Amino acid sequence: MALETSAESPVPVRTVLQLVGGWIGRLGRVWVEGQIAECSKRGAAVFLTLRDPVAAVSVQVICTRQVFEAASPAPVTGARVVVFAKPEFNATRGSFALTGLEIRAVGVGELLARLDRLRRALAAEGLFDPQRKRALPFLPGVIGLICGRESAAERDVVRNAEHRWPAVKFRIEQTAVQGPYAAGDVIAALRRLDEDPDVDVIIIARGGGSVEDLLPFSDEDLIRAVAACRTPVVSAIGHEQDTPLLDYVADLRASTPTDAAKRVVPDVTEEFALVTQLRDRARRSVLGWLDRERAWLDAVRSRPALADPVREIERQAEQVDALARRARQSLDGSLARASDDIAHTRARLLALSPAATLRRGYAIVQRADSAVVRAVAQVSPGELLTVRFAEDQLAVRAVATGDGDHE
Known part of the structure; x- marks a missing residue:
């Protein structure tokens, strides 16, 4: 029940402290766990400061020497304990404390x-x-x-x-x-x-x-x-x-x-040794790479193309000259064969040409439509004909003879 007070009707300090003591007294006996922060003995009483294991709060515990010494092992500063205590409020001094009735050490297994x-x-x-x-x-x-x-x-x-x-x-x-x-x-x-x-x-x-x-x-x-x-x-x-x-x-x-x-x-010694080792590895790696590149350059320089570049050019020039001669010979041979073929063909053409026959005294009679007259029967009397010679031609007209032939 709340206490009804006001500025006009206050209650004395003793009443408040008595009420606080009554409220705390109704809590009954409780088991409290904590760590002993301080321990002092004064006559038949022992005063302990019990600190919360997690929060930064503490409470005073008062017990008799019999209760303190009955605990096994004996409580010491820093020990974790469980205390069976009764909360009490001293209205005269306005202080709160726990009256310890039993103290038990917290075992390692429990911890x-x-x-x-x-x-x-x-x-x-x-x-x-x-x-x-x-x-x-x-x-x-x-x-x-x-x-x-x-x-x-x-x-x-x-x-x-x-x-x-x-x-x-x-x-x-x-x-x-x-x-x-x-x-x-x-x-x-x-x-x-x-x-x-x-x-x-x-x-x-x-x-x-x-x-x-x-x-x-x-x-x-x-x-x-x-x-x-x-x-x-x-x-x-x-x-x-x-x-x-x-x-x-x-x-x-x-x-x-x-x-x-x-x-x-x-370790500076180990690090220095590691640095030395890494430098040696780097040096070996670089030297090895340089040796490989140098060997490659030597191999390249020893090749004929680089050892005597002019000799290679001369060799290539000789090959070009040889190929040019072969090409020239091949072309000359082809031209000679073609010339021979043309001469033979020309000779055959001349031999087979009608002009050659005409030069030997023969003539070719053609009608007006350029058709060659091969027999007298193909010509009509009075028909205009062309007589072709080797060098020129002559126009004639066919006439009938007495025996029915044409001339």
Whole structure:
């Protein structure tokens, strides 16, 4: 029921606090899960700060020493626990707290099961899709490194990277890598490095540890922050067998911090050897090509056409002269044969020509229609006839003789 108040009829503070305490009291006893951020013992009471495993919120839990010590294993800072508690509101101080009645440590099996459920949920969103992963630069100008304060992981990454490429540069962000504040510190450092335009790649490194120690690197907020980065991120958490969720979302997973340095920075010795090898291969290839071209030129120059060009021209000229002589001889022979044929034909024509007969004293009698008179009977008396001689012709008229013939 809402409390009816106004500026003219307000209620005192004690009434509001009593009502709040009553509303909270009606919640009953609940099981609460969280991570112990702080733990302090004061006399017979133990005060715990229980942090939410995902959101950046916390609540105070107050329990007796008997309840605290009854938990097995004993709760420590950074441990995940489940607390059976009663929400209570202290109206006198206006503070809220949980009164712990039972504390249970979250087992490794339960932690792994919850991480697996979170992994599947994030994978369903596509955060682990291989197509989202970006390629690392061949030689990063500046490497962002997130690691623990003065940690072995930092020394391994820096020492191995400088050994491989002495000119490599780092921007190091030292954060907490274990405990309730580790995930938040790593996210803040990640955002600072991602906003730096000089940083080409970011390495998140930590040494090995238990499942509980590596929980910050499976934090959902951290996973989403890495997925949102514009800079490629390399995960180098723990050892080969450790697989926090950060390994799935990172653009590259390194088995150890040392492996991360080897994967991110090229080895100057190996690269120099590779360059030398490629130069040797290029030189051999060019020299081989030059040798082949030189041999081809020598072979071409050794051919008769190029060795003695004038000799080839002379040979071709000789062939032309020979062909011309053969053509001339062939034409002369053809003309001679044709001349002989013409002479023979002319002789036959002369021999068979009527003019030759006429030259021997014969004449040809033709009628007016040029028909040749072959017998007297073909001529009528008084018919005009033409007598053809070898050189000229004569016109005559036929007359009848006494015996009936014509003359």
